[in-house]
Amino acid sequence: MNPAxxxxxxxxxxxxLFTAVLGLVTSWVDRFVTARVQMRVGPPFLQPFYDVAKLMxxxxxxxxxxxxxxxxxxxxxxxxxxxxxxxxxWSALLFGGRGFSGDVIVALYVLTLPAVGVILGSFASRNPLxxxxxSREMKLLxxxxxxxxxxxxxxxxxxxxxxxSIRLADMAxxxxxxxxxxxxxxxxAILCMQAKLTLVPFDAPEAETELTGGAYMEYSxxxxxxxxxxxxxxxxxxxxxxxxxxxxxxxxxDGVLPALLGLLKVLGLVVVIVLxxxxxxxxxxxxxxxFFWGPVTLVALVAVGLGMMGL
Amino acid sequence: xxxxxxxxxxxxxxxxxxxEFFKLYVxxxxxxxxxxxxxxxxxxxxxxxxxxxxEQTVFLVERICGICSTSHPIACVQAVEDAGGVEVPERALYxxxxxxxxxxxHSHMLWLxxxxxxxxxxxxxxWVWRYRxxxxxxxxxxxxxxxxxxxxxxxxVRRDIKDEDIPTxxxxxxxxxxxxxxxxxxxxxxxxxxxxxxxxxxLTPEQIVDYGALGPTARASGVDIDVRRDHPHAAYxxxxxxxxxxxxxxxxxxxxxxxxxxxESMKIIEQCLAKLKSSPGPVDSNPKEIxxxxxxxxxxxPRGEVFHYIxxxxxxxxxxxxxxxxxxxxxxTDREAVLGATVADATIxxxxxxxxxxxxxxxxxxxxxxxxxxxxxxELIRLSQxxxxxxxxxxxxxxxxxNLEAM
Numbered sequence: 127m128n129p130a131x132x133x134x135x136x137x138x139x140x141x142x143l144f145t146a147v148l149g150l151v152t153s154w155v156d157r158f159v160t161a162r163v164q165m166r167v168g169p170p171f172l173q174p175f176y177d178v179a180k181l182m183x184x185x186x187x188x189x190x191x192x193x194x195x196x197x198x199x200x201x202x203x204x205x206x207x208x209x210x211x212x213x214x215x216w217s218a219l220l221f222g223g224r225g226f227s228g229d230v231i232v233a234l235y236v237l238t239l240p241a242v243g244v245i246l247g248s249f250a251s252r253n254p255l256x257x258x259x260x261s262r263e264m265k266l267l268x269x270x271x272x273x274x275x276x277x278x279x280x281x282x283x284x285x286x287x288x289x290x291s292i293r294l295a296d297m298a299x300x301x302x303x304x305x306x307x308x309x310x311x312x313x314x315a316i317l318c319m320q321a322k323l324t325l326v327p328f329d330a331p332e333a334e335t336e337l338t339g340g341a342y343m344e345y346s347x348x349x350x351x352x353x354x355x356x357x358x359x360x361x362x363x364x365x366x367x368x369x370x371x372x373x374x375x376x377x378x379x380d381g382v383l384p385a386l387l388g389l390l391k392v393l394g395l396v397v398v399i400v401l402x403x404x405x406x407x408x409x410x411x412x413x414x415x416x417f418f419w420g421p422v423t424l425v426a427l428v429a430v431g432l433g434m435m436g437l
Numbered sequence: 438x439x440x441x442x443x444x445x446x447x448x449x450x451x452x453x454x455x456x457e458f459f460k461l462y463v464x465x466x467x468x469x470x471x472x473x474x475x476x477x478x479x480x481x482x483x484x485x486x487x488x489x490x491x492e493q494t495v496f497l498v499e500r501i502c503g504i505c506s507t508s509h510p511i512a513c514v515q516a517v518e519d520a521g522g523v524e525v526p527e528r529a530l531y532x533x534x535x536x537x538x539x540x541x542x543h544s545h546m547l548w549l550x551x552x553x554x555x556x557x558x559x560x561x562x563x564w565v566w567r568y569r570x571x572x573x574x575x576x577x578x579x580x581x582x583x584x585x586x587x588x589x590x591x592x593x594v595r596r597d598i599k600d601e602d603i604p605t606x607x608x609x610x611x612x613x614x615x616x617x618x619x620x621x622x623x624x625x626x627x628x629x630x631x632x633x634x635x636x637x638x639x640l641t642p643e644q645i646v647d648y649g650a651l652g653p654t655a656r657a658s659g660v661d662i663d664v665r666r667d668h669p670h671a672a673y674x675x676x677x678x679x680x681x682x683x684x685x686x687x688x689x690x691x692x693x694x695x696x697x698x699x700x701e702s703m704k705i706i707e708q709c710l711a712k713l714k715s716s717p718g719p720v721d722s723n724p725k726e727i728x729x730x731x732x733x734x735x736x737x738x739p740r741g742e743v744f745h746y747i748x749x750x751x752x753x754x755x756x757x758x759x760x761x762x763x764x765x766x767x768x769x770t771d772r773e774a775v776l777g778a779t780v781a782d783a784t785i786x787x788x789x790x791x792x793x794x795x796x797x798x799x800x801x802x803x804x805x806x807x808x809x810x811x812x813x814x815x816e817l818i819r820l821s822q823x824x825x826x827x828x829x830x831x832x833x834x835x836x837x838x839x840n841l842e843a844m
């Protein structure tokens with residue numbers, strides 16, 4: 127492929143720009159649904175765009191004594207991670223391409239980078255609240271990655287059994303959620319996604335009323351804007367990834383209507399996580415770790431077992 | 438032993454809307470020590486009060502706290518009435534209790550919402566505060582203000598409750614029963630709330646007594662104190678209600694006690710409304726002067742007993758006015774409750790006593806270089822005496838001298 131095309135794909139469509147716009151729209155959905163659940167009016171449609179745009183023109187303050195390049199580089203780590211992840215998932219769904227073998231593993235891998243970026247940034251801040259947030263993020267990352275990988279293993283096995291392929295594009299032609307193991311794995315994956323997006327009940331790394339923003343505490347201006355953008359992009363990329371892996375993808379090739387239905391699946395997942403985050407209080411980090419390594423991993427293992435039996 | 442870090446909660450922190458400074462000494466995420474620094478909001482209310490007439494003092498103490506804005510006035514006017522032996526008409530007593538209980542419900546709802554917010558459960562926050570608005574509407578209807586009602590005055594209340602308003606009040610309160618039951622069930626049924634609040638920030642009855650903690654903080658630990666029952670005032674001796682207590686002393690029980698108290702308050706309000714019909718008459722005995730003497734007044738504020746002492750020298754303003762708000766006793770219990778907790782739990786524990794700092798403020802001066810306290814009360818008295826002696830010498834006057842060593 128022409129390198130210029132690859133760069134265009136990464137930066138504009140369907141990579142950075144497209145996913146960013148979609149992500150900000152999704153974060154409006156999040157804020158609007160949240161507001162309605164909480165009997166509020168909610169923000170105007172363009173509010174997330176205004177927010178990020180405004181941060182981009184604000185001053186950047188770098189804490190004294192911290193590592194400047196790490197502090198400023200951390201948001202880029204996260205942003206590039208989610209951009210790559212989005213690019214991999216979209217490439218499998220659009221253009222009629224077939225991606226490459228094992229792209230699901232790449233997607234899983236690069237989608238951990240936003241959390242890594244947050245951890246790096248928080249430790250570079252030299253702020254006690256931020257480092258507490260960073261260490262919480264790290265514990266959380268260690269706790270949900272195992273069950274998430276196990277959950278994704280179920281559709282991978284099913285896809286391999288059906289079409290001898292573990293490409294996202296081929297997995298999107300399957301419908302693992304129609305099986306018992308697929309449903310269990312999807313539930314596990316949704317919980318892990320909740321933690322990956324650090325939304326309540328797993329928002330301990332930010333915990334506004336404990337750590338006043340925790341990991342993001344020292345950030346201001348464009349770097350904070352990039353973090354917000356990363357979060358917004360994750361908010362659409364993760365559901366899109368789960369829809370691709372578990373729920374049969376977007377069916378772009380079948381025409382506009384099936385594609386829109388596919389987007390509705392993504393929207394549905396977003397609404398599910400928004401509802402979860404509005405109907406639960408925050409759990410402590412130790413409770414979250416115990417939860418993910420205990421019952422959630424167990425359910426994931428059961429799902430894998432059932433998947434191996436072809437259920 | 439690991440490395441100790443200070444996690445600062447304050448002087449301005451999203452946890453509390455008032456300036457205060459909790460220094461959490463932590464090892465990892467475990468709290469091993471706590472320093473409480475207050476005084477950011479000291480206003481010298483007691484001294485100010487000495488320059489106000491008795492009528493004005495009530496408005497002043499109303500502004501000690503925006504949430505207990507009728508508890509302080511009730512305690513204050515009772516202290517004045519105690520000093521002056523003033524009779525209060527029965528109808529005024531009912532109105533005092535009515536306003537006081539409406540305040541308790543809205544204050545507990547405020548806490549419940551904030552507790553939800555502190556736990557990251559913003560839906561509870563928004564819902565509870567939405568229904569709290571209805572109570573504030575009643576307040577506006579009856580008193581003209583959502584907060585700072587200016588209802589109390591020595592000898593009675595400033596405004597009567599109109600008969601035509603009572604049906605509206607009844608209707609609004611009836612509409613609140615449903616939501617309150619919803620919140621009660623939400624708290625008692627939610628497994629994550631149980632996981633977060635049960636066994637967290639436990640205070641034993643002994644600790645409560647040692648620290649002299651008050652109000653729901655004490656009652657949640659099974660210490661059955663409530664000045665409304667123990668020293669009946671306003672209309673609390675004339676209506677039927679119960680003191681709500683719990684046994685475990687954890688944050689969960691504090692929530693349970695507060696929610697239970699809201700239902701008791703609704704009971705009291707309904708009875709007061711009914712009694713208003715059968716007790717017509719004036720709402721104010723219009724005392725003309727307060728003879729020399731001293732008086733105390735206490736009232737069970739939403740956070741515990743608030744205490745006012747007033748000494749009169751026969752003039753139209755207090756010679757001495759002493760205020761003690763419940764948070765002054767309750768906040769210190771944090772030192773016991775947060776030890777050994779994680780930072781995540783510490784924040785909800787700090788919030789569990791429903792702290793109110795503006796009424797707790799005391800002032801201490803410290804030498805920045807040495808960290809030692811300077812200008813203590815003794816030192817101030819000594820300075821003041823020295824000044825008096827000097828003035829006497831200059832003016833050639835004689836007078837008694839206070840023996841400081843005997844104090």
